């Protein structure tokens with residue numbers, strides 16, 4: 157099993173025979189350098205791979221990962237985080253801005269892109285901050301970041317932009333280049349920095365500060381009005397709660413330009429995992445009861461939730477080995493994202509492979525403005541591929557990872573082990 161940085165390889169030539177495409181048809185797929193070629197034009201001695209029983213998805217795109225570089229390279233780096241991405245089938249990721257320093261200037265966005273060009277195993281898009289230092293007081297260099305780094309998406313993720321007027325001004329600035337604001341929806345008065353458990357019977361019993369679903373849905377409802385007012389695009393990070401889904405449905409019905417993502421952990425895990433106060437399961441927004449998990453699955457299936465975003469959030473051991481209220485929130489997710497989608501949505505018959513390609517490649521690529529990602533697996537298209545064995549399974553081992561961190565909420569769980577091969581713009585970035 158190998159993971160390779162893009163800069164350390166040349167585009168490959170590879171013929172994958174008899175593979176199943178997302179629409180259910182069978183075809184040969186020919187990786188001819190950076191594009192897919194016509195299989196009948198492949199040379200007789202080309203390297204071959206038997207694709208029977210395998211699914212050829214487009215390379216997956218993750219709109220929400222934390223790579224921790226610069227500032228917390230002990231927890232993750234661009235190299236290790238994108239290696240985990242390649243192993244998870246991803247060919248592009250958006251790196252959130254809550255690094256140290258925060259990605260709030262054009263210079264810092266370009267520095268991240270330069271590091272990625274040297275070390276990354278997939279395409280890395282720097283997300284720009286909405287406000288300077290994520291402090292929620294003054295706007296960051298929105299338009300300069302867009303101009304310098306091609307960034308379309310801006311977010312204070314980790315923090316909520318609570319100031320309505322500042323949010324309005326940010327919408328107005330990104331509207332000019334058709335950019336999008338991605339909100340970490342957490343009203344800081346309803347769910348403050350200590351909030352760490354879904355507000356309900358369990359938070360009361362454990363004595364943990366509650367995180368009401370209204371803290372999420374109220375912010376999204378406000379932002380919908382600002383998106384409608386300004387005509388700008390709006391994206392909801394890591395939706396966790398049923399009332400928020402109602403707000404998103406109503407906004408879409410009104411024609412507001414809104415998209416939303418769900419994480420794999422909110423699609424599988426429930427709040428009762430907090431009963432033993434294991435900080436691995438501490439995350440923002442918190443794990444919710446089963447009725448919210450079910451509502452989220454239905455929303456991904458019907459398209460109310462447009463895409464999957466892992467919110468891959470690696471943390472060093474000492475930041476998790478603390479009292480529950482003091483521990484850092486977040487969990488890794490890149491290497492198990494497709495596995496969780498298969499078990500929660502594909503196997504139960506709620507999403508077909510074309511749906512997976514849409515929620516995990518086409519939709520996030522459109523959000524980020526990536527024209528060469530999330531495209532069909534077809535001759536003439538960019539050679540981005542995630543080759544999937546839908547039957548393989550294993551017990552998840554948190555130490556068997558490309559990530560530098562081990563805060564894996566699926567430890568010991570029986571899950572699919574689907575990714576056989578990842579190809580990014582013709583480069584074989586992962587092969588098992």
Ligand SMILES: NC(=O)N[C@@H](CC(=O)O)C(=O)O
Nearest residue numbers: 222313314439440469485486
């Ligand atoms: N999700 C989390 O609990 N933590 C994220 C920040 C975030 O996505 O809000 C992190 O950066 O660790």
Ligand SMILES: [Zn+2]
Nearest residue numbers: 313314340393
């Ligand atoms: Zn967040």
Ligand SMILES: [Zn+2]
Nearest residue numbers: 252313314467
């Ligand atoms: Zn995040």
